[in-house]
Amino acid sequence: MTQTSLLAVRGLNQLYGGSHTLWDVELDVPAGSCTCLMGRNGMGKTTLLKCIMGLLPVRSGEVQFDGRDLLTLRAEARAGLRIGYVPQGREIFPRLTVEENLKLAVYARPDKSMAILDHIYSLFPVLRQMARRRGGDLSGGQQQQLAIGRALVLEPRLLILDEPTEGIQPNIVQEIGDLIIRLNREQGLTVLLVEQKLPFARRVASDFRIIDKGRMVGGGAIEALNDDLIRHHLTV
């Protein structure tokens, strides 16, 4: 692990049954960065995030968070290290209210302190307005905000977001971008983001990594994401 990486993946291999999905993957997420993991559909982005979170078994390799080996820890213990994860599709509880969804996350905090809810509502005023509505009754954009708010309840040191803008109306995409920028640049939260929208990635990210057919094929500062890389690995 390089000195400045908060998260480091080394030589990671993953298989779904006999199908080899991730090949010797290396990934560094520098502390304080907003690192955007990019790649076409089906290239292994979600699979890599699930391996990092302990939601899928890996065949070989290492995952280190702040110098600690994650692969020996169960998924709950990884969240306990304050790694917040917002999965693709959001996975909120549709029949529970907004506040109940947030409170469930509070019970995972060591101090179980509900005081954090005020902070979450200040980041997402719409969630305060909707506190008694059922999660399933919110719009897609509001559900995404709830899923991010729920991850922030743990006051994560690393926030992992899987395509937070997918299927969301443009004004909420803008708001989510504003929030990521605020959390990352003003509050110093390290972010690992899977994102396919180039303008969004360019706006919020400091660094990029490209995965193609399960292999890491490029990366660097976001300014280095050039047309050649885009043509070869990102456009359909």
Ligand SMILES: Nc1ncnc2c1ncn2[C@@H]1O[C@H](COP(=O)(O)OP(=O)(O)OP(=O)(O)O)[C@@H](O)[C@H]1O
């Ligand atoms: N549960 C599974 N069982 C078998 N194969 C799977 C499973 N989930 C994903 N795959 C396969 O693994 C590969 C990588 O999928 P993954 O979802 O990680 O891609 P992705 O880059 O996140 O794509 P997307 O942007 O579409 O979510 C794909 O070929 C996919 O079909």
